[in-house]
Amino acid sequence: MVSTIANVDVKQKDAEQALVVAISCSAVFEDADNGDVLGVGVAHPLMQALQSVNRQLVAANCAESLLFDVLLVTTDERRRRQSAGIVSSTRHYGLEVSRFCFSGREDFVESLLENQVQLFLSSEPEEVTLASQRGPMLLIDLAGVLSALLGRQTWSSPSEQLRVLLCGDDIITTTTAKSTPAAQHFWSQLGAMRGRFGVLDSPVSVLVMTAHGGRQNFADTLATLRSRGLNADEAHCLAGAPRGPVLELLRPHFLLGDVMWSS
Structure with missing residues (x-):
């Protein structure tokens, strides 16, 4: 069963114009040792860079509709049980996430298609395999979702570009x-x-x-x-x-x- 929750803290993007990017929760957050706030994962600089692009696009044109529309996606039961922590951690770090999508492995690809995802990014080869249906590295799947595997080197990527x-x-x-x-x-x-x-x-x-x-x-x-x-x-x-x-x-x-x- 797929459950999609809109983030009320973020202005929703124009679904017809935005470039929809789904990022796995496993890449954005790591488990915290204690407390409700999860640790940041390898995709943190990527999230900041996407927000930097959106910020500068809106600064140049307040009516801009061609923006990155970011979803967080999870595919396992343990992460689904952390849904409250994922939402609160997103708020804690000031991440611009439009929607949270909680699904299982069996309906994962369906959740991407339902949300009109154009690019899926994950640090888990298994998740990229599910999205691409072609192997553990990036390929174009039969349903048209572009997918890529994030590496540990993402940590060293710039956060402003x-x-x-x-x-x-x-x-x-x-x-x-x-x-x-x-x-x-x-x-x-x-x-x-x-x-x-x-x-x-x-x-x-x-x-x-x-x-x-x-x-x-x-x-x-x-x-x-x-x-x-x-x-x-x-x-x-x-x-x-x-x-x-x-x-x-x-x-x-x-x-x-x-x-x-x-x-």
Whole structure:
């Protein structure tokens, strides 16, 4: 059974215009040793970065409707029993969460679809597997929900700028051949959101990295992204070089593509 609770402390976003992101409670909060307030998890800098983007969008245009609409999702019974603590901890840390969605593993994907989620993020491989139905790393699922696994390195990502890294090696095959309308809508919305800001000092940074292939493959990747309405702030062609040092330098909040954090 799916239970969705609106957060009365937060102004609800325009469901038709917002970019809906669901984040697993297991990534946002860790269990507290004592008291009702849960400890912050690996997704805390990500949550702050999403809020920074929304804050600057509204500052530039008070009527802005293209905003991140953030949901917290839980899939296990223990977390459901902590629902009061999750809500109060969200208030304690000042997190801008529109809705809380409590579901079981059997109706988890249904809960994402019901809430029109365009991107699901979790630190639990099992949850990403459920959402993607294609394996433990990021893929596009059959129902059109884009999903990504958050790594421990998310802790070191900046809290004032959202940094999204796209794996260019996966862009050509996934975006052109297998992309669902929902995924394409995500790319265009992210591109439109990035376009709200100038070249310098943007709270949204789109990064592209190709691990394999040469110059032509790299050019094809950038052209494909532009056709989806998304331009890159930084682009890196590794041509087989180790990815680990570049990942440490870029410090993305999450990876869209089949890139391993440790590689």
